[in-house]
Amino acid sequence: MTGLSRREAAHVFGLGIGTALLGGSTLAGAATAGQPDDGAQVPAGLDHIVWAVPDLDAGVQLITNLTGIAPVSGGLAPGRTQPHNALLSLGGGSYLEVFCPARTGSANHWGALIADGKPRVVSYAIHYSDRFAALLKQLANTDLKVTGPRAMGRVRPDGGRLDWELLNIGGTPFDGMLPFFIDWLGSTPHPSQSSPTGVTIEKLVIVHPDADRVAETYRAIGIAVSVVRGDKASIHVRLRTPKGVVVLS
DSSP states (O other): OOOOOHHHHHHHHOOOTTOEEEOSSOOTTOSOTTOOOOOOSSOTTEEEEEEEOSOHHHHHHHHHHHHSOOOEEOOBOTTOSSOOEEEEEEETTEEEEEEOGGGSSSOOHHHHHTTTSOOEEEEEEEEOSSTTHHHHHHHTTSOOEEEEEEEEEEEOTTSOEEEEEEEEEEOSTTGGGSOEEEEOTTOSSOHHHHSOOSOEEEEEEEEETTHHHHHHHHHHHTOOOEEEEOSSOEEEEEEEETTEEEEEO
16 A cells, blocks of 8 residues: 655655654655755645545554554544545644545545545645635635535534534646635644544645646635645655554555
8 A cells, every 4th residue: 555665755855774664655756856845844824634444443443553543533524424534733833634425325536535445645635714805815826626615514423513614626637636715713622632632743745747736726825835846646644653654645
């Protein structure tokens, strides 16, 4: 299940031979000369990373084995009889969501991304607290399309409720490499505050064959993120854990 060689990881993350690597994609060809890279370690306002898995229990066990910290259930979404995710705090107001598309009860494009049976970082979210007013202003003079906002929510395992709105942007050939956006509408506690701690995020990297255009789109959105050129579109995350450095892709 390892999709990154240590040599490839070292190119992008500067990692040593003791790094634990897990993912369904590869960084072959990444970090080539002339790559665009805005130098941001983690995008400002990072809310959470979505790591999709074919089986939730197995995914939770994998993360537990790699990091030494066990994610906990995020609770139940309306109309569902079993949890579809498990959460782990990454510090600084962000968290990792271990997400199982098969448990959502409906077709999901993230499910198609792991049809090969391998877990994968499928997306990530940036948070806003103004009902996306600043983002929409930023996008006003671009050709990017906006979908939403749409209301969502779930009941936490302790019985409390979280409500939020999501907004997506698109209209590009590489929409899957762009984040989605979330406003928690004042719901508390944020999952980063109620999930197990001990793991922190060190860097997020976008890899794409057309890195120049991807980086240009990120600048139009107003997000600083590292974008490097590689053979296959993918998202990679470096974590610092009690068991050392772990890279998810």
